[in-house]
Amino acid sequence: MSTENIVNIAQRARIAANKLQYVTTQDKSVALNKIISVLADKKQEIFKANRTDKEV
Structure with a gap:
């Protein structure tokens, strides 16, 4: 991964973090519960997939 890619990722993460400041706790909880559900x-x-990755 190039330095340019890393900087771009960091910039996008900062923008996302700034936007998340304005999301309500309830909306964050809904999103996290959806993530939990999908992961389950x-x-x-x-x-x-993890086992396959370990074999390589």
């Missing part, structure tokens, strides 16, 4: 649904698929 995909758990076996994620573990399988």
Whole structure:
């Protein structure tokens, strides 16, 4: 990864962090609960991919 890519990622992260300041706690909770749900649904698929990655 180039330095330019890293700087770009950092800049976008800062913009996102600034925007998140204005998101309500309730909206953040809804988003986090959705993430939890999707991760739980995909758990076996994620573990399988991780095992495959470890083999390489």
